[in-house]
Amino acid sequence: PTHEAGRSPFFITEMVRYLRDTAQTPQVWEHPDGPTTADDLLWRRIERLRPAARRALECLALLGRPAQRQLLSLAAELGSDELSVQHELRTSHLLRIRRSESSTLVEPYHDRIRETVVRRLAGEQRHARHLSLAIAIEQTGHGDAEDLARHFHGAERYEKARLYIRAAARQATAALAFGRAAELWRTALDWGAEADAGMLYEELGYANVAIGQGRAAADAYLRAAELSAHDRATELRLRAADQLLRSGFLDAGLSVLSADLRHIGIRLPADPRISMVVGVLRRALVDLRGLKSTIRREAECRASDLRRLDTLNSVAVGFSISSVARLADLQSRHILLALQVGEPFRLARALLLDAAYGATRGVKGHARNQRYIERALELAHLTDEPLLEVYKYLSPGVVAYLEGRFQAACDFMRNAELRLRGLSGVAWESEVATRYLLLSGLMLGELQPLLERSEALLRDAQRRDDAYAEASLRPTVLYMAELLRDDPAAALAHAAAAQARWVYRGFSGQHYWAESARLDAFLYSERWSDADAHLRAPWMQDTRRYLLPFHQYARITTLHRCGRVGLAAASILSPLSARRLKVLAEVERYCAQLEREQASWATALAWHLRGPLLALRGEQTAALHWMERAHRL
Numbered sequence: 001p002t003h004e005a006g007r008s009p010f011f012i013t014e015m016v017r018y019l020r021d022t023a024q025t026p027q028v029w030e031h032p033d034g035p036t037t038a039d040d041l042l043w044r045r046i047e048r049l050r051p052a053a054r055r056a057l058e059c060l061a062l063l064g065r066p067a068q069r070q071l072l073s074l075a076a077e078l079g080s081d082e083l084s085v086q087h088e089l090r091t092s093h094l095l096r097i098r099r100s101e102s103s104t105l106v107e108p109y110h111d112r113i114r115e116t117v118v119r120r121l122a123g124e125q126r127h128a129r130h131l132s133l134a135i136a137i138e139q140t141g142h143g144d145a146e147d148l149a150r151h152f153h154g155a156e157r158y159e160k161a162r163l164y165i166r167a168a169a170r171q172a173t174a175a176l177a178f179g180r181a182a183e184l185w186r187t188a189l190d191w192g193a194e195a196d197a198g199m200l201y202e203e204l205g206y207a208n209v210a211i212g213q214g215r216a217a218a219d220a221y222l223r224a225a226e227l228s229a230h231d232r233a234t235e236l237r238l239r240a241a242d243q244l245l246r247s248g249f250l251d252a253g254l255s256v257l258s259a260d261l262r263h264i265g266i267r268l269p270a271d272p273r274i275s276m277v278v279g280v281l282r283r284a285l286v287d288l289r290g291l292k293s294t295i296r297r298e299a300e301c302r303a304s305d306l307r308r309l310d311t312l313n314s315v316a317v318g319f320s321i322s323s324v325a326r327l328a329d330l331q332s333r334h335i336l337l338a339l340q341v342g343e344p345f346r347l348a349r350a351l352l353l354d355a356a357y358g359a360t361r362g363v364k365g366h367a368r369n370q371r372y373i374e375r376a377l378e379l380a381h382l383t384d385e386p387l388l389e390v391y392k393y394l395s396p397g398v399v400a401y402l403e404g405r406f407q408a409a410c411d412f413m414r415n416a417e418l419r420l421r422g423l424s425g426v427a428w429e430s431e432v433a434t435r436y437l438l439l440s441g442l443m444l445g446e447l448q449p450l451l452e453r454s455e456a457l458l459r460d461a462q463r464r465d466d467a468y469a470e471a472s473l474r475p476t477v478l479y480m481a482e483l484l485r486d487d488p489a490a491a492l493a494h495a496a497a498a499q500a501r502w503v504y505r506g507f508s509g510q511h512y513w514a515e516s517a518r519l520d521a522f523l524y525s526e527r528w529s530d531a532d533a534h535l536r537a538p539w540m541q542d543t544r545r546y547l548l549p550f551h552q553y554a555r556i557t558t559l560h561r562c563g564r565v566g567l568a569a570a571s572i573l574s575p576l577s578a579r580r581l582k583v584l585a586e587v588e589r590y591c592a593q594l595e596r597e598q599a600s601w602a603t604a605l606a607w608h609l610r611g612p613l614l615a616l617r618g619e620q621t622a623a624l625h626w627m628e629r630a631h632r633l
């Protein structure tokens with residue numbers, strides 16, 4: 001009956017072929033268990049094939065891809081029947097042949113044929129066909145290690161399957177197909193590997209690092225550490241902690257590193273301001289000591305010193321945007337030890353990270369930062385580490401941005417992005433380069449790149465389960481893209497999602513940026529009272545206590561936001577009210593504070609506030625004068 005076709009051309013075709021081949025009446029369609037399906041009709045035709053033809057179709061279906069004639073003939077044991085079998089299958093519309101100048105390939109006529117055969121093939125028969133395919137692939141070379149692993153596993157020859165799945169994973173790694181390599185290493189673990197599970201977890205961790213899945217990499221490294229000897233386990237825990245910190249899971253990373261941090265004498269004070277004081281004192285020691293160092297090759301350095309340096313670098317990277325105060329202590333330790341050890345790559349890396357950290361002081365630290373960068377560039381000639389080629393642009397780019405040199409920051413970050421192409425395991429560096437590039441462009445009025453890249457950046461961070469990228473991008477660039485699209489509700493959603501994503505016990509940069517994004521969204525949507533109330537909320541007290549004294553860029557942008565809120569509040573107050581006069585006086589103080597920062601871009605922002613301030617006081621001519629000065633600057 002036609003209702004069984006379900007509007008399926010495949011069903012109708014199989015029905016016609018069945019009737020033609022068997023000369024049966026439609027009553028044969030009825031099954032004891034219900035109406036006959038297209039699969040039933042197809043399977044009845046397959047059951048009538050000669051044994052050799054059926055073996056060939058079963059092998060072809062299990063292979064799952066077009067097959068070379070030699071491979072199929074050997075696997076199905078066709079021998080002299082090869083041509084007659086091909087003719088039978090072709091005339092039955094079960095097989096098609098694809099010819100080219102270099103090869104002849106055979107494949108099922110339709111995907112439904114392959115699916116039906118695979119679904120209906122019984123256990124022992126399935127095992128036998130898998131084994132025949134595996135042996136044929138080994139003998140002909142028409143296949144790869146992954147094919148062999150799958151077919152030997154399907155044949156329940158598990159030892160050979162395990163050997164080949166490892167080979168397939170290594171081949172994927174060598175081909176830089178790290179995503180596929182990670183899948184294959186997981187398969188190898190699923191297939192059982194008690195004797196060398198530690199090695200497999202380590203390889204899985206490496207592949208996950210390469211594709212930017214830091215949290216998954218950390219889980220794999222920690223499993224590997226549980227199965228490894230003491231020294232190796234320590235190294236694997238360090239790798240795990242590094243990935244957790246880079247991916248934004250600070251508490252988890254610090255927990256993994258707790259024993260190592262205690263061993264090298266690091267205890268984080270409860271109050272971050274103590275860390276800042278300690279860091280400032282230790283940095284004075286660095287200034288007295290200077291940047292001279294006895295350079296040693298890695299092989300000449302003690303392994304314990306290199307491990308301490310890598311530990312300090314991991315923790316410093318983790319806190320790089322999260323806590324300037326914590327970073328002061330950690331980075332001062334890092335730079336001192338790097339100078340003592342003298343290994344070129346690690347010393348250059350520490351100097352470049354320290355320059356980026358030093359830029360939080362703003363323009364006052366410019367000379368020092370350039371001195372550190374120049375010394376790092378001298379050391380770069382002594383090492384061929386490709387990541388250093390990225391840091392040579394990444395660090396100066398951050399420095400330029402935090403000092404308000406936005407065009408230079410754009411240029412540096414474009415170069416950093418260019419050098420990141422083709423490198424693996426650089427998710428953190430890529431996020432930093434992209435974020436600062438887009439922010440610099442935003443400050444220069446280049447809005448289109450932000451709009452074009454915002455959605456892809458978020459999808460990528462979520463796909464990789466990267467809390468750092470997501471919690472850093474949402475309240476700095478992604479919310480701004482939504483404001484540019486005239487969607488303040490979406491901007492507020494980004495701020496809330498960033499806070500929900502960032503799990504850390506103390507106040508951090510991510511919290512500050514999220515609250516600042518919320519404030520901008522209130523201002524954009526003309527919710528003046530909400531903006532004013534938000535500015536007086538507890539987060540601002542934490543900002544003034546833990547961030548603004550140590551971070552010029554944050555101080556400048558916060559003063560500007562406070563001034564904008566004041567202007568908005570004054571605009572809706574009575575012109576002669578005492579409250580309005582008080583608010584305008586506060587805005588005047590913000591302008592003066594911005595001018596005292598001695599940064600040209602801060603001065604421009606101060607004049608940008610001073611113009612509307614004078615306009616609200618009725619001094620229109622003076623207001624235009626200050627706005628013009630701000631524009632010229």
